[in-house]
Amino acid sequence: MNDDAAMLEALLIGYFHAASPSDGFARNLESRLVAAYSESHPTLRYPRRSAIRLRMAVVGILIALGIGLAIIGPDRVWAAVQQFWQRYIPGIGLVDETNTRILAEPVVHTEAGVTFVVQEFVATAKDTSMLMVIRGLSEIGVFAPESVRVLSPDGRRIRMYTATFGRIWPACGSVDCQEPDEEPLDYRLGYVFDPLPSDVHSAMVTVNLAGLVPGAEWSDRLELEIPLTRLAEADDTPFNQLIYSPDASLSIGDMNLTVTNVVQAEDRTVLDVTWSMPRPEAVAQAAGVTLVDDQGRRYTSLPRTVDLDENFAVIATESLGSRRYLINERWVFEALAVDTRTLTLEIEGMRPRADAGGSFEFDLPAHPRDGDLVPIDETLNVAGGVLRLVSVRFVQGAVVIAPRNETPTSLDDQLLIEVDFDVVEQPPDGMYEDIMLEAGWSAPSWIYPDPVYSESAGIRVLRLVYDPDRIWSEHVRIHFGEVTVYHEGPWTLSWDVPGR
Amino acid sequence: MDTGALDRSLSDDELAIAARSDRRAFELLYFRYLDRVYRYAFSKAADPTMAEELTSSIFLDALEGLNRYKPRGTFAAWLFTIARCRCADYHRNSAPLPLIVESLPAHERHPEEENDHQALFLQLEKILKTLPKEELDLLRLRYAADLSHAEIGRIIGKSESATKMAMSRLIRRLRGLWEVENE
Numbered sequence: 001m002n003d004d005a006a007m008l009e010a011l012l013i014g015y016f017h018a019a020s021p022s023d024g025f026a027r028n029l030e031s032r033l034v035a036a037y038s039e040s041h042p043t044l045r046y047p048r049r050s051a052i053r054l055r056m057a058v059v060g061i062l063i064a065l066g067i068g069l070a071i072i073g074p075d076r077v078w079a080a081v082q083q084f085w086q087r088y089i090p091g092i093g094l095v096d097e098t099n100t101r102i103l104a105e106p107v108v109h110t111e112a113g114v115t116f117v118v119q120e121f122v123a124t125a126k127d128t129s130m131l132m133v134i135r136g137l138s139e140i141g142v143f144a145p146e147s148v149r150v151l152s153p154d155g156r157r158i159r160m161y162t163a164t165f166g167r168i169w170p171a172c173g174s175v176d177c178q179e180p181d182e183e184p185l186d187y188r189l190g191y192v193f194d195p196l197p198s199d200v201h202s203a204m205v206t207v208n209l210a211g212l213v214p215g216a217e218w219s220d221r222l223e224l225e226i227p228l229t230r231l232a233e234a235d236d237t238p239f240n241q242l243i244y245s246p247d248a249s250l251s252i253g254d255m256n257l258t259v260t261n262v263v264q265a266e267d268r269t270v271l272d273v274t275w276s277m278p279r280p281e282a283v284a285q286a287a288g289v290t291l292v293d294d295q296g297r298r299y300t301s302l303p304r305t306v307d308l309d310e311n312f313a314v315i316a317t318e319s320l321g322s323r324r325y326l327i328n329e330r331w332v333f334e335a336l337a338v339d340t341r342t343l344t345l346e347i348e349g350m351r352p353r354a355d356a357g358g359s360f361e362f363d364l365p366a367h368p369r370d371g372d373l374v375p376i377d378e379t380l381n382v383a384g385g386v387l388r389l390v391s392v393r394f395v396q397g398a399v400v401i402a403p404r405n406e407t408p409t410s411l412d413d414q415l416l417i418e419v420d421f422d423v424v425e426q427p428p429d430g431m432y433e434d435i436m437l438e439a440g441w442s443a444p445s446w447i448y449p450d451p452v453y454s455e456s457a458g459i460r461v462l463r464l465v466y467d468p469d470r471i472w473s474e475h476v477r478i479h480f481g482e483v484t485v486y487h488e489g490p491w492t493l494s495w496d497v498p499g500r
Numbered sequence: 501m502d503t504g505a506l507d508r509s510l511s512d513d514e515l516a517i518a519a520r521s522d523r524r525a526f527e528l529l530y531f532r533y534l535d536r537v538y539r540y541a542f543s544k545a546a547d548p549t550m551a552e553e554l555t556s557s558i559f560l561d562a563l564e565g566l567n568r569y570k571p572r573g574t575f576a577a578w579l580f581t582i583a584r585c586r587c588a589d590y591h592r593n594s595a596p597l598p599l600i601v602e603s604l605p606a607h608e609r610h611p612e613e614e615n616d617h618q619a620l621f622l623q624l625e626k627i628l629k630t631l632p633k634e635e636l637d638l639l640r641l642r643y644a645a646d647l648s649h650a651e652i653g654r655i656i657g658k659s660e661s662a663t664k665m666a667m668s669r670l671i672r673r674l675r676g677l678w679e680v681e682n683e
Contacts, residue, residue, distance in 0.1 A: 008675050009643075015621050016644035019542040020535055025552050029559060033530060036563055037523045159564060359661075438658060473669070479659050 040159075099198055100124045101228035107205075109224055110136075112213045118205055121226050128158060128193040130205070137187060137212065147208035150193050152200055161192040201228045246495035252350055252487070253429075259345065259495070269299070269333040271345070277352075287349025288490075291333050294342040299333040340497050348489040351433060356382045356480035362392050364474045368415065368466060370396045382435070383483045385427035387457075390420040392478075399449045399465055416449050416463040419478065423457045427485045434460035436481035512575035519566055526566070530559060533576070537583055539644040544587040558583045577654035580645050584637070584655060627677045635670055642667060 103121035110116075113136050120131040128150060150158040196203060205224040209216035242264040249258045254277065261272035269291065289301035336343075358380045365372050372394040379388045397416040401409050423432060449463040464478070510518070510525075512532070518525035534555070541554035561582050569578055628636060634656075641652045653663035 005671060005675055008671065008678055011620055011624055012639060012643045015624055016539060016543055016640065018621070019539060019548070019551065021538040021552070021555065025555075026531075026534055029534075029552075029556050030527065030530065032556065033526065033559055033563060034523060036560060037526060040564070439662060477662075477665075479662060481659075 099230070101196070101201060101230055103226055104229045107224050107226060109222060111209065111222060112215070114213050116207060116222060116224070118224055118226060121203070121205075121228065123196040123200070123203070123228060125195055125198065127161065128196050128203075130191045130193070132189045132191070132205075134187040134189070134212065147210075147212075148189065148191065149206045150191075150196075151204040151206065152196055153202055153204070155204075158196060158203075159194040161194070201230075202226060203228065242498070244498050248345070248493045248495040250345075250347070250491055250493040252347070252489075252491050253352065255350075255352065257347070257493075259493070262343075264336055264340075264497070267335050269336050271331045271333070273329050273331065275329065286347045286489075287351070288347070289331055290346040290348075291336070292344040292346060293336060293340040295337070295340075297337065299336065301331045301333055342494060342496055344492055344494040347491045350487045350489060350491075351484050352487070353482045353484050354383050356435060356483040358382065359477050359479040360389055361475060361477045364471065364476055365394075368394045370394060370415065379424060380480070382480065383427045383432075383485050385432060385485075386424040387432070388422040388424050390422055393418045393420065394466065395452075395463070397449060397452075397463060414449070415466040417466050417478075418452055418463050419461055421454060421457045421459055421461065423459070430485040430487040432457070432459045433484040433486040434462070435483050436462045437464055438479050438481045439464055439476065511573075513571035513573055516566060516569050516575050517571055526563060529575075533579060534559075536645045537579065540580065540583050540640055541587060543640045543644040554583075554586055558586050561586065574651070574654055576645075576647055577651040580641060580647060580651070581655050583645070584641075623681060624678075627674060627681060630677070631670075631674075638663075638667060638670060 101123040103118060106120075107118040108115060115135040117133040117135070118130060119133050120129070122129050130150065132148065149160070152158060203226040205226055207222040207224070209220040209222055213220070243262070245261055246259050249256060251257075256276040258274045258276070259271055260274055261270075263270040271291075291299040291301075293299075360376065360378050360380070362374050362376055365374065374392040376389045376391055379386055395416050395418050396413050398410055398412045399414045399416070401411060419437060421435075426432060449465055452463055453460050462481075510528075512529065515525045515529050515532075519529060537558050538551060538555045541558065542548070542551035545551045545554060558579070562579055565582070569575065628639070631639075638652065638656070641647050641655060642649075647655070649664040649667060650660040652667075653660045656663065658666070
C-alpha cells in the first residue's frame with residue numbers, strides 16, 4: 001500500500017511539474033519587472049543626496065528666518081511662520097498650495113438605495129488622498145479595499161498605498177452602544193494613492209458594486225467623475241490650528257500606545273497614534289476613546305478609521321533582537337476649547353486577540369442529527385485562563401456563503417457542530433469574549449456559520465459546518481484558533497498642550 | 501541578471517525586506533519562485549500563453565505589494581495567495597480542469613517516454629476531474645507550487661496539522677480511486 005501511495009505521489013509530482021517557463025519568457029518577464037521596479041522606486045536611488053538637500057533646506061530656512069527677524073521685525077516673521085503652518089491639512093500633512101488640487105464639493109451618487117459620497121479628494125505632489133462615505137448598507141458584505149480605484153483622465157490606474165475602513169455608529173459616549181448586532185449608520189473609507197500627474201485636474205473613481213449593492217454582479221462598476229480645483233484658487237483655505245507632537249506613551253499589557261501627532265483645529269481635533277505589540281495577531285481596537293481637558297470636559301472619539309490592509313499597516317521593527325509590530329490609527333474628536341492646557345486620553349474596552357492553541361478529539365455519531373450530543377470532559381489552558389469542554393452538539397442553523405468576489409447568500413437549516421464550554425478561570429485582568437474553532441474537515445473558508453453565544457460561559461463561539469462529504473473518519477479533531485479577551489480598563493495618559 | 505554581491509543564502513524574508521530598496525533582491529526572489537509560480541499558473545490555465553500572462557500578473561502584483569508584506573517567514577504563502585487570487589479570476593471563466601497533458605508545449609514532451617507517461621497522466625487526469633475544486637487546489641498548491649503543509653494552511657486558513665490531515669485523506673482517497681480505475 002505504501003508503495004502505491006509513493007507511486008501516486010510521484011505521478012502527481014510528474015504531472016504537476018510537466019510544464020516549465022521558457023527561457024525567453026523568463027528573460028522577458030525579468031526585463032518587465034526590472035522596468036516596473038525602477039518606475040516604482042525612483043526616489044530610493046539617491047538617499048544621501050536627498051539628506052544633504054534636506055539639511056541644506058533646514059539651514060536655509062534658519063538663515064532666512066534670522067535675516068527676516070533682523071530686517072522686518074519679529075511680528076511679521078511670526079505671521080509668515082503661521083502662514084506656513086496653515087498649509088497643514090489634518091490627515092494629509094503639509095501641502096504645497098501651488099499645486100494642490102482638491103474636490104471643491106462632495107460628489108454624491110445613489111445606486112439601488114445605497115449612497116456613495118466622495119467627501120474629500122486631495123491631490124498633492126506627495127500623494128492623493130480620498131475619503132469616501134457609503135450610506136444605506138445593512139452590512140458591508142464582501143467589500144475589499146481594492147474594489148475602489150482611482151484612474152487618471154487617460155485611464156491609467158493610480159496605485160493604492162493604504163486603505164482604511166471604519167463604521168460610523170450612532171452617537172454615543174458609552175462602550176455599551178457598540179453592540180455587535182447594531183447596524184452602523186455609515187461606512188467610511190479612507191485611501192491614499194500615488195500622486196496624480198501635476199497637470200491633471202480631474203480623476204475618475206470606480207467602485208466595484210458586488211457585495212455593496214443588492215443584486216450587483218462582479219462586473220458592475222460605478223464610475224464617479226471627480227473635478228479638481230487648485231487649492232490656491234479654492235475659497236475655504238485651511239484655518240488657524242495648533243499642531244504638536246506630545247510623544248506621550250502608555251502600556252497596556254504587552255502593547256504600547258504612543259500619541260505621535262496632535263492637530264487642534266477650529267472644527268476638529270486629530271490624534272495620530274501608534275500601537276506597538278509583540279504579535280501582529282494581538283491587534284486590538286479600543287471600544288471607547290475619550291479626550292478629557294483640564295476643565296473636566298469630555299470629548300468622545302468620532303468614528304475612527306482602522307487600517308484594514310494589515311500588510312501595510314503592520315510594520316515589523318527590530319530593536320535589540322526583539323521584534324515588534326506597529327499599527328497606526330487616527331482618532332478624530334470634536335474641536336477642543338481654545339483655553340485647554342492639559343489633555344488626558346482615556347482608553348477603555350480593549351479586545352486583544354491571541355492564538356488559543358490546543359485541540360480536542362471526539363467520536364462522531366453514526367448519523368448525526370439535530371439535537372445529538374457528545375459529552376466531553378476536558379480542560380484546556382487558553383490565553384492564561386482555563387476552559388472546560390462540556391459537550392459537542394449538532395444543531396440546525398444558518399450559514400452565509402461568501403466566495404471571493406461574489407455576492408453572499410444565506411442558507412438556513414444546515415447541520416452545524418457547536419461546542420459547549422464552562423469557564424473554570426478567566427484570563428488575568430480580562431474575560432473571554434469569543435473563540436474561533438477550526439477543523440481540517442470543515443467547510444471552505446468562505447462559508448461562515450453564525451457564532452453562538454454561550455450564556456453559561458459568556459463566550460461567543462464559532463460553530464463549524466458538518467459536511468459528511470468532507471469527513472472521512474469517525475474520529476474527528478477540533479482545533480482552537482484565535483481567542484479574544486476583553487479588558488475593561490480604563491487606561492489613561494496625559495500631556496500638556498503647548499501655547500498657541 | 502545582476503544580482504551583484506547579494507548573498508544567495510538569504511532567506512525569503514531577508515530578500516523581501518532588501519527588495520524594498522534593492523532591485524537585485526527582488527530578482528533573486530523572482531528566480532527563486534518563477535518555476536513554481538509558472539507551474540501553478542499552468543496547472544490552472546493549461547495554456548502556455550495564459551500561464552505566462554498569469555505568471556507576469558502575479559509577479560507584478562507581488563512587486564507592487566512588496567512594501568505591504570509582513571516578514572514573518574511566510575513569503576511563499578503570501579506569494580501564492582496572490583497567485584491563487586489571480587488565477588481564480590481567470591479560472592472562473594474556464595473549464596473546471598483543462599487537460600494539462602495535451603496542452604504541454606512540444607518542448608516539454610519527451611517522445612521516448614511520452615506514450616507511457618502520457619497514458620498514466622491521462623488516467624490521473626480523469627480521476628482529478630472528479631475532485632471538488634477545493635481539493636484540486638490543495639493538490640496544485642502541494643505538487644505544482646511545492647508548498648509545505650504549513651504554507652498551504654496559511655493560504656487556505658487552516659492549521660498545519662489540519663492541512664496535513666486533509667492532504668493525507670485526499671491522497672488516500674485518490675489511491676482508492678486509482679485502484680478502482682485500474683481494476
